Amino acid sequence: MGNPPQDLKFGGEKSELIIGDYNIIREHVxxxxxxxxxxLVTKVGNNCLIMIGAHVAHDCIIGNNVILANNASLAGHVVVNDYAILGGLSGVHQFCRIGSHAMVGGLSAVESDVIPYGSVIGNRAYLSGLNIVGLKRRGFTREVIHDLRKAYRLLFAPEGTIQERLKDVSDEFKNNEPVMDIVKFIEESENRAICQPKNGNKNS
Structure with missing residues (x-):
């Protein structure tokens, strides 16, 4: 814990590993x-569960209530937002972002950003739908989940450009905070890739 970064460019500069409160960090992390x-900082929030053998590389930012299952590995500069879950033996490529309430399946290799509330699986990881189980467990209402499903289908429809679909979703769901979280996340991606549904599968 706190050993020098595994980065050949590191020159011994004074840097920090900041770990918040009420985290459970198990063996060999x-x-x-x-x-x-x-x-010059790696940061872990509060109330996280970091299971056996997980790795958090230099410059990662982990939010609150995040779970990294056994041997999940984050490369450098990864951002994991609140309530995200990474399954066992999953790996995340450097500079990727994992959205809030997202689920990364076990053994997945993530090389693109994962939208909030999304569920991804595979090598390389693809978007398999929304993290419906997680949403229900955290008390999201039926109405909010219904809107998220509809917005998901619109965002990943084959018609139009992503900019056009983002505008349509923003106009229709401007008062739905979770939907707008997804819109904002994609807009902030700029030229970054995001995980997409596989083979045209738009199911949520």
Whole structure:
């Protein structure tokens, strides 16, 4: 815990590993402090469960109530937002973002951003739908989940450009905070890739 970053560019600069409150960190977990390329800080929020053998590389930012199952590994500069779950033996490529309430299936290899509330699986990971089980467990209402399903289908429909679909969803669901979380996440991706449904599968 807190050993030097595994980055050949690291020159011994003073850097930090900041871990919040009420986290459970199990055996053989490794976490590295930041580098000059990422603000010299790696940060873990509160109430996280980091299971045996998980790895948090330099400059990662982990939110609150995140779960990393056994041997899940984050490469450098990864951002994991609140309530996300990463299954056992999953791996996340450097600089990827995992949205809030997202689910990464076990053994998955993630090389693109994962939308909030999304569920991904596979090598390379594809979007298999929404994390419906997680949404229900966390008390999201039937109406909110219904709107998320509809927005998901619209966002990943084959018609139009992503910019057009984002505008349509924003106009229709502007008062639905979870839907707008997805819209904002995609807009912030700019030129970054996001995990897509596989073979045209738009089911949620």
């Amino acid at each position: 490794t976490m590295n402090p930041g580098t000059s390329g990422g603000g």
